[in-house]
Amino acid sequence: MIIQAKNQAIEAHNLTVIYNKKPVLWNIDFTLPLGEITGIMGPNGAGKSTLIKAILGLVALDSGYARVFDKKLDEVRDKVAYIPQRQSIDWDFPATVRDVVTMGRFQSKGLFKRMGNEDRRIIDEALSQVGMSSYAGRQISQLSGGQQQRVFLARALAQQAELYLLDEPFAGVDASTEQSIMDLLVRMKRAGKTVVVVHHDLQTARHYFDWLVLLNTSLVASGPSEQVFTDELLRSTYSGKLTVLSRVGDQLRDRNFPVRENGK
Amino acid sequence: MASDYTAFFLLQDPNVRLVLAGTILIGIIAAITGCFTFLRKRALAGDAISHSVLPGVCLAFLFYGEKNPLVLMSGAIASGLLSLVLMEAVTRARLARPDTAIALMLSVFFGAGIVLLTAIQHQGNAAQAGLDKFLLGKAASITREDLQLIGLSACIIVGLIAVFFRGFYLISFDEDFAFSIGFRVKFLQFLLSVITVWTIAIGIQSTGVVLMAALLVTPALSARMWTDSVVRMVFIAGFFGALSGYVGAFISYTAPALPTGPWIVVSATLLAGISLAFAPGKGLVSRWAVHQKNRRKSTDENILKLFYQLIEKSGGAQHGLLEEDLINQRSFNLQTLRTGLKRLIRKGLVVQLAGVYSLSEAGMSAATRVVRLHRLWELYLQRYLHLEPDHVHDDAEAIEHVITPEIEQMLAEELGYPDKDPHQTNIPPETL
Numbered sequence A: 001m002i003i004q005a006k007n008q009a010i011e012a013h014n015l016t017v018i019y020n021k022k023p024v025l026w027n028i029d030f031t032l033p034l035g036e037i038t039g040i041m042g043p044n045g046a047g048k049s050t051l052i053k054a055i056l057g058l059v060a061l062d063s064g065y066a067r068v069f070d071k072k073l074d075e076v077r078d079k080v081a082y083i084p085q086r087q088s089i090d091w092d093f094p095a096t097v098r099d100v101v102t103m104g105r106f107q108s109k110g111l112f113k114r115m116g117n118e119d120r121r122i123i124d125e126a127l128s129q130v131g132m133s134s135y136a137g138r139q140i141s142q143l144s145g146g147q148q149q150r151v152f153l154a155r156a157l158a159q160q161a162e163l164y165l166l167d168e169p170f171a172g173v174d175a176s177t178e179q180s181i182m183d184l185l186v187r188m189k190r191a192g193k194t195v196v197v198v199h200h201d202l203q204t205a206r207h208y209f210d211w212l213v214l215l216n217t218s219l220v221a222s223g224p225s226e227q228v229f230t231d232e233l234l235r236s237t238y239s240g241k242l243t244v245l246s247r248v249g250d251q252l253r254d255r256n257f258p259v260r261e262n263g264k
Numbered sequence B: 001m002a003s004d005y006t007a008f009f010l011l012q013d014p015n016v017r018l019v020l021a022g023t024i025l026i027g028i029i030a031a032i033t034g035c036f037t038f039l040r041k042r043a044l045a046g047d048a049i050s051h052s053v054l055p056g057v058c059l060a061f062l063f064y065g066e067k068n069p070l071v072l073m074s075g076a077i078a079s080g081l082l083s084l085v086l087m088e089a090v091t092r093a094r095l096a097r098p099d100t101a102i103a104l105m106l107s108v109f110f111g112a113g114i115v116l117l118t119a120i121q122h123q124g125n126a127a128q129a130g131l132d133k134f135l136l137g138k139a140a141s142i143t144r145e146d147l148q149l150i151g152l153s154a155c156i157i158v159g160l161i162a163v164f165f166r167g168f169y170l171i172s173f174d175e176d177f178a179f180s181i182g183f184r185v186k187f188l189q190f191l192l193s194v195i196t197v198w199t200i201a202i203g204i205q206s207t208g209v210v211l212m213a214a215l216l217v218t219p220a221l222s223a224r225m226w227t228d229s230v231v232r233m234v235f236i237a238g239f240f241g242a243l244s245g246y247v248g249a250f251i252s253y254t255a256p257a258l259p260t261g262p263w264i265v266v267s268a269t270l271l272a273g274i275s276l277a278f279a280p281g282k283g284l285v286s287r288w289a290v291h292q293k294n295r296r297k298s299t300d301e302n303i304l305k306l307f308y309q310l311i312e313k314s315g316g317a318q319h320g321l322l323e324e325d326l327i328n329q330r331s332f333n334l335q336t337l338r339t340g341l342k343r344l345i346r347k348g349l350v351v352q353l354a355g356v357y358s359l360s361e362a363g364m365s366a367a368t369r370v371v372r373l374h375r376l377w378e379l380y381l382q383r384y385l386h387l388e389p390d391h392v393h394d395d396a397e398a399i400e401h402v403i404t405p406e407i408e409q410m411l412a413e414e415l416g417y418p419d420k421d422p423h424q425t426n427i428p429p430e431t432l
């Protein structure tokens, strides 16, 4: 079931991503609504992170395109904030909590401009919104999982973007931190921001998200939560039905077949 | 020999000044550039690149026919970059994993370099004299022309790093994020690679291709021990790099027959050893000192607790204790007990009269606090972690020494200001 959003924040058209000859995203075609909280769900290895990266232009596309706010991403980069999945970060890097949040200002400052008072104010504000002000001077290696997640959320807030793409912000976070992050996301939505969250927990998904995308290499469903959150759709996302596609992928890789007959 | 030393330290010999300036500059920029090699975890690639500049140096010499610093440097940069590009291409085409690609380039390029070097030596060209110095480095061979080139390169490299610092910093930490906010990641990576290869190319004269990578990464490793900030790390690494270069020049001057590279690297390694041992906080000594301090604290508090318990057991009748009384109660080793008692006497918590030990007033209140914490914690473990009363003792042993007054307050509040522990003994009230 694929329902198109009326006001579109993101539009993906025919997205295909292939890693090492194996399709990871296959012909993804959807639109996500403006000013709402969207959840992206699917089993491990379904391509959720890759989908976010594809929207951001972080991975090479084998076909298709994605548009954000009806523009090419490069034209609206300053309106997009991205929080990578936690395990992709080097936590031993010599940086404090404040250093990381400061990176959120690099976008508007570019490579060369100095940080000003206004930037410092925004950074302080972002830190206090996620409740990490008292940890500002702490090394990032000395934070708990939930605190690390909040630091990166603060960095995204400091970007003052319109669209927030969060890759598993609730992984390794306790229930009360999850709730406070969720509250923050709802406040952001009220302020007119669009939020896209990769999520794993089926229990909470329905009432967290206005819109749901179910993904397992190919798109299973995209639409308002209450319509998408059905046993049948969930089953086809999480059950083995799509292993056929992954088998085909393995074959393509092993036999060195081109994925499309005429390239792009 | 002694006059050699003074001549070196007084910088009378213009040649000494020249060599010294060269090695120190090389040490500084290698260390600064190396910080990014270190932070991006590219130390092995750095090693491969530095080995890979050798064939470039040899070919440049073969074509040009004499040892012109600029020509040799260009050759070095060209072959260093070529190895880097090939490394990436091999990895990207999935012909080999990154570590294999690195090892492959190192051996292929270095092998080719050695073959060329041997060929040049057999040619018997008078101008070739000294080309083999590029293997292990010879600081004393730095000429005025070399120094000009080193100085100019150092200025440009340091300038580029200063200007692009934010970019290099961000791609070292989180490339995807850097890309997502529109930084030109590919360009920054390329620029940083050129800077690294360039640094290596000017460094090989004093340090040699074999050991250059160590001069890149070792000062960064040392500096990381002293600080948690990238900016400070760059400065500290630069300082360590300069020191290593200084030592190299000194050796080269006083023992001209020795190659300098190994000495520069040995001194850099020595500095790393000192940093690993003595850096505050992260260093081994500092960690050991904290450990010792904690052990002393537990011993002292355990002795105080023992006093309290013995007094409690006798219903307050017995105040003075002998060493035997104490040792019988608990598995103290006699030596530990004695030094502990001495410490407590020095702190005025215990007094000793004719072999009889007793608590002073301050000692009594300290002992009461330890016992109170121990029993509160036992109760907490029992109530909240549902441990059996006979299991809580050992856990409480370790924790009672780290509870601060604030936590004590929280504990007492949480437990509703109790007066009995799980063994139904009294919890002494808070002391003032």
Ligand SMILES: Nc1ncnc2c1ncn2[C@@H]1O[C@H](COP(=O)(O)OP(=O)(O)OP(=O)(O)O)[C@@H](O)[C@H]1O
Pocket: A019, A020, A024, A042, A043, A044, A045, A046, A047, A048, A049, A050, A051, A085
């Ligand atoms: N850089 C890469 N090179 C090759 N294959 C990759 C790469 N990154 C991911 N993959 C593969 O692509 C598939 C999808 O990965 P992706 O990280 O998008 O999944 P995910 O849905 O985010 O999974 P998870 O829930 O574990 O985070 C996986 O099979 C993974 O092995």
Ligand SMILES: [Mg+2]
Pocket: A048, A049, A050, A085, A167
């Ligand atoms: Mg993922």
